[in-house]
Amino acid sequence: MATKFEPLSIATKEDFKLGAPVKWCAGCGGHSVLSSVINVLPETGAPKENIVFVSGIGCSSRFPYYINTYGFHSMHGRAMAIASGIKAANPSLSVWIVTGDGDSMAIGGNHFIHIIRRNINVNILLFNNKIYGLTKGQYSPTTPKGSITKTSPEGTIENAFKPGELTMGAQGTFYARTVDSDPKMMREVFAAAAAHKGTSVVEILQNCVIFANQVHKEITGKDVRKDNQIYLKHGEPMIFGKERNRGLMMKCSKMEAVTIGENGITEDDLIVHNAYDVDDTNHYRLVRMELPEFPVAMGVIRAVDSTVFESELYNQVQKAKKESKIKNMDDLMHSGNVFESKG
Amino acid sequence: MATKFEPLSIATKEDFKLGAPVKWCAGCGGHSVLSSVINVLPETGAPKENIVFVSGIGCSSRFPYYINTYGFHSMHGRAMAIASGIKAANPSLSVWIVTGDGDSMAIGGNHFIHIIRRNINVNILLFNNKIYGLTKGQYSPTTPKGSITKTSPEGTIENAFKPGELTMGAQGTFYARTVDSDPKMMREVFAAAAAHKGTSVVEILQNCVIFANQVHKEITGKDVRKDNQIYLKHGEPMIFGKERNRGLMMKCSKMEAVTIGENGITEDDLIVHNAYDVDDTNHYRLVRMELPEFPVAMGVIRAVDSTVFESELYNQVQKAKKESKIKNMDDLMHSGNVFESKG
């Protein structure tokens, strides 16, 4: 039975709400991400029965239980691989992956880089709380070096992955960063991710109130966020700061954070963000910016068109179907060296 | 029994030769890599009994059987993880990992990025023949897009990883590229890798005569190699070409391949290679250079000092040993809440 699609039914956010209780801790950053996703889904234009949420294991990975779509809560680290199969089976589905920093960067690291390399058209929501939440507080591959956690009583000695940097290393076509406490930014970023054709990686700085409370506070704190974040938008100059008087500029092939008005610097000297630049050198720079030298880059940092795995796959399938004389198994079994025995 | 070390015995290359036959195909690029390694080992200064070769599964991974050191031919993709355990167990060993493009980039991709992130002090020799050799010719994650192989009769549709790019994405401290047909370059590069403290990734463009013969020929062919490779050396300007009149230069924050003498360009305009630059933006550019726009970068592209996992680990161990009053199990079992029962 081939799958049929109903005429596109305009979904509303009510369509995506489930009666079931959301079992994250009170104050967990997950709650606001969930409502931003529910808000954005109707805007993506996907018929509601075509939307699939796939997750691994972790607090964040409970997500599919809290949203009324097709959902698959799978194995720790394997959501990317399962989603790859879903898309290779049916490219018309709108597939969202919800994963944690442990799920995607530790056990799932390989599937993460491979789905990106293949550029399969899915949206990855990476809840980066820099800790293993569900198993109660061990460090993850994104935990800042030196952090004291249940498995690092003297502080971690491992360097932390930056999901954006790894995405670039794996030739990612879309990477964005956002914050659980900024619904407006989440909504814009999620919509852009959904619109991108290819693997969209969205890193969400999410707060785990229980095991890594305030781990992002230098970036997301109410008092500092305007100075410590830069919300990048394609085509706009790179300005940030409470006073909107700080910016990013290239000097001798290096990027610098500068103040408009000082040393004769004007807005025109600032870099204009080009998210569509095929060459990712600048995006690579942006994703690695760190406090205190730089603000932390937010928004859609890279969004580049490229061939999508499942489209190419079905192009080959269509071509083969058209060109081959073998239309079914009887044809196949009688092709090539067949011997007749008169017995 | 604690392991004791003999006074450093100067090893010769004869020490590393094994009587056993080398079972690679005649003409396989592996043979010349093997002899380059054997040549370089005595120069590393490691006592011969301290050298360990660890490999996964693949043609290349048979390497440990062909060299007289401690050796471990393990599981497909897991050499990096096994080697991590060896180093965490005994940091004084000199550990070399031999792996293939399938072994390290496909099934072993996760361990590859994690050993790099931790910066464990090992040397990884990545035999990149852009094919699965041992299983007889399926495409690998480094196979150029469009290639026809046993599993891609209509050409692959997957983008190829660049090992150097992935190394940067995982925050690698050392990356070099070399060619199986250039013993001098191999020797220099292997020696630099051995000297580097941290994870040294050496990508060797290796020829598989049987399943991907000449896959590197545009880069390594006798007639083109001088024009199509640039052998980078720290502190030297980036010059290449049969006539040594081509070079790399920065223009408007982008790198360009230029000709000395044309448009008034002199050697002084060229970039001077800085392998020690902590900021890896330039290294990232270099590892991604592709023909025909650019020559392919060879030699040590990045070599940056950083903290090494196992050193930090044993610093913590030493500190704990010094500071803790609990010296043995009896102490431990009697620490904290102990109740005496008089029965």
Place this chain on the structure above:
Amino acid sequence: MAKKNSVIELDEVVVKFAGDSGDGMQLTGDQFSDTSAFIGNDLSTFPDYPSEIRAPQGTVAGVSGFQVHIGHKEVSTPGDQADVLVAMNPAALKANMKWVKDGATIIIDIDNFDNKHYKKAGYVEDPLHDNSLEGYNVVKAPITMLSRNVATSAGLDNKTADKTKNQFVAGLLYWLFNRDIKIGEDFLKQKFMSKPALVKANIAVLHEGYNYAETIEALSTTFHVDPVKGKKGLFRTITGNQATAWGLLAAAEKAGLELYLGSYPITPATEILQEIVKHKHLGAVAFQAEDEIAGISSAIGASFAGKLAATSTSGPGLALKGEAIGLAVMTELPLVIVNVQRGGPSTGLPTKTEQADLLQALYGRNGESPCIVIAASTPANCFNYAFEAAKLSLEHMTPVILLTDSFLANGSELWKIPKMKEMPAIVPPRVEDNAKDFYPYHRDPKRLNRYWAVPGQPGLRHRIGGLEKGDVTGEVSHDPMNHQIMVEHRECKVQKVAEFIPEQEVTGPESGDLLVVGWGGSYGALISAVTDLRDEGKSISLTQFNYINPLPGNTEEVFSRFKKILVCELNMGQFASYLRSKHPRFEYLQYNKIQGLPLFISELKIKFNEVLESI
């Protein structure tokens, strides 16, 4: 201090603390256990919490519990049902009423018993007024209010003040069990060492609870449980996971090696990693790997490099480690694989207990890939079997799988502290530097182990790996007969372990009507039920297996002495099926339960009686 009401002497008592995840019931449970241990009771505990970190407050799914069983005789289980239930809200009451004895004392925080909370808990009617609590001694204390009052006057803010209410409960219980409140104070001083304000406030609330109990009429009787007699020496309480970690540390010390643990966190095994990471001062190194495969692979590397190497996980992780265990079998390296079983299949019931990884441990690898498999049977003897796992692995040069389970891992009991000098010696078959005629697969005929030469040792360079090895030489061999020989060597090596382990013991008469067979973590319930029935004059004995592969040499003989054999396990019959395959001449009756719960003494007694009647 006002005069006490009547005191009832009890042999044993079971107390269950239950509340929201944030109510601190685990802490009160710990405190109560420690105090009981301090005064010399035997004890066994079991926490029981939801798989969400903070499941929704006030719901049944969100209830977090802690059960303590204390006794003046030996205590083997945390108890089937509670004599005293503390229920911090209606959900806690609802979730636990079926685990409470008739006539039990039920202490509730009346401040949370209102319509909103009833609804959340799924009550249709107010349980305090629908007669459902008839026959129980219900104590309704305004715990939240009083705690908050006291703690805020001691200087805490409202939110922090609310976290002290578990100390009100503790105070109540100190009074109820005639305990010295000083012990509770000391516990708090240690717990909040660096936070004097918290110490002060918590102690104040503790006293408030104590005083409240003394004042009200509701608690007309108090209880007293005498110290255990005959138990002499130094004791501590220990959970299964802690005991496992310590057993490995002890084995390393005995073997003159350092411990290396390569693991990836997974419930309910994570605490083993968390424990070992604390003991760098003993030279132990714990590596939190990127996944289970890297965990075990790194341990194999560490073993090759000469450490006592281990990896700890639970069922899904064991599944991932299968290929690597095969490599350890082939390379004949020592390696301890600890598998803390949880409810399956797949992610299953990750915080619940089960014994369903037995066949996976025995067979979950490609090819003929035998491992030694052993199982611990109480929280404390996890220490001994972890030690034994390491000893067997090191001395026989082959991987050992140690099975424990969620029930043992999180449960705790009173443990008599052993003396290291009395622990058995461990002598790994290391090779001397520059040994003549060293061949990596040369064997000791006694155990069939190969010898262990370690990188860094001069004169012993060699190569190992996963391809079939030539007998003695260890070189890669594709020779047909060699393969046959090597497969047999590996199998015999494991079977020979039977000569180095104790004989299988029977508790109770050596022969008779019914032999109850258990393995691993079900020991407590089985021994209690069997003893009870024997006390009633029934012909019933228990034999609990700790050694699974190989089985003890006298197994067949033990089985032959009983009329009926009943195998009880928390799965669909895995050990029974294994026994059939190894000792097919007996009929194995089965009692199986697979509900994420431990075996209960009561259900076992019913089953045993049923079988006994059929004889």
Place this chain on the structure above:
Amino acid sequence: MAKKNSVIELDEVVVKFAGDSGDGMQLTGDQFSDTSAFIGNDLSTFPDYPSEIRAPQGTVAGVSGFQVHIGHKEVSTPGDQADVLVAMNPAALKANMKWVKDGATIIIDIDNFDNKHYKKAGYVEDPLHDNSLEGYNVVKAPITMLSRNVATSAGLDNKTADKTKNQFVAGLLYWLFNRDIKIGEDFLKQKFMSKPALVKANIAVLHEGYNYAETIEALSTTFHVDPVKGKKGLFRTITGNQATAWGLLAAAEKAGLELYLGSYPITPATEILQEIVKHKHLGAVAFQAEDEIAGISSAIGASFAGKLAATSTSGPGLALKGEAIGLAVMTELPLVIVNVQRGGPSTGLPTKTEQADLLQALYGRNGESPCIVIAASTPANCFNYAFEAAKLSLEHMTPVILLTDSFLANGSELWKIPKMKEMPAIVPPRVEDNAKDFYPYHRDPKRLNRYWAVPGQPGLRHRIGGLEKGDVTGEVSHDPMNHQIMVEHRECKVQKVAEFIPEQEVTGPESGDLLVVGWGGSYGALISAVTDLRDEGKSISLTQFNYINPLPGNTEEVFSRFKKILVCELNMGQFASYLRSKHPRFEYLQYNKIQGLPLFISELKIKFNEVLESI
């Protein structure tokens, strides 16, 4: 054409081609098989090659072989020993002498029989002059020289010319077996379709070999094997791996679905992936994943999305897939897992055959995680059992593990091409769009399967996953009794499959002295040996199992009809142990071999006689 010498009529003949990896023996073997099939012989083949790609030339380790057994009666195995051996060099001779019948014809390339080659092959003396070949008909042909001469005059360079020598051998054999050389020419024309120069040169060399044979005196007799009688219809030769791939494709067509294969290359299963990737024109999609875990995970995703999903691997890969198989069990999604067994444990003997993954297939997962397990028993019936695996998986909504082995996978036989319209129907339990009262874990009482609703279908949105599911609703449930019920449902669902599979059959008398029991790929050798002994008048029958879990419903009854039961397998007794656990009332004698080799008819006959004598 000159007149022929005497022609001997044979019922069957076994030819072994052996040489260096580069000598093209596999091609000559294929060509000879196809020609035999063309003239109507039954046949069975088996290639046998080293684990290195091009192992060192001239060494025994580097010998690559191909054995063909042709007959005018039914042929069930590639044959124990050869009637004709082609040895392209001394190493090929050395490696194969023990597999050659007394008096066999041995054709050697005399150009390679010199001291250098003897030494490489490990000969101490010249085998042509040490009497070791006495009693054989040795044909010494200057194969290299003559081939090179002819091919270079046909315009090839020296290196390419040397690659034609296998056609000299082919020519020799066409003459020896009285075959029409036209068939050989056609084979070459098709093989080198796009390279006319190669066609020309190879045909010239083929004729040179033919003419050489005709000319020399050495081949005084030639052989003739009549076409099989009674075999009527269209046939082709097929290997086990190709048959497996085609069986899956056929099942997809019958079920009205498209096939999805998610795999990672691994010897000896890779050809399944390589075959399916060629059939995009049938809508089949093959995904070469980054590892085995991604392979199966993607297949689970594809199954969720409504494809007939499969994954193919060998032992080490199956070990990696254990966790994911558990997820498929829990989510009750259809999934075919093909495991082509090879020599283990660990990397083991990757190019050799074995049957030692049986217990892994049954038990290699955490928790109670039952799978349907079936096994193919001949290269050609891999088609049927792959089809059956898909049918059972789709209709019963649960994963199925199909076991084949290296021997079946690489071996080939003559296969009667089935008609798709005669294949059984496959009806997956799909749910209609917008179905009322859809619950994802609602079951059909007949098979206990749940129903399959697929993303994209309106009105059926639902969520599945690895946590325990609530009965009917499919929502996450931690309820103890629900867990018990669901574990039982999953187990019963698998056991109920027994009602949908054929009864176990016995070949030979329905009762008697000895019942030989086999499973999977050992069929050919077992049926041959059993038939031979029955022809000698012995009371012996065979029952070969293809359905392992569940076992056919009449298994117990079949066993009860014989005095003795002998279980033969290429492992240490895994099926015997499984049978003991399932049907403990019988005594199972065992014949086990674990040498990377298939069972031989000769050794089986000895064993059977031994057992028969003891009755």
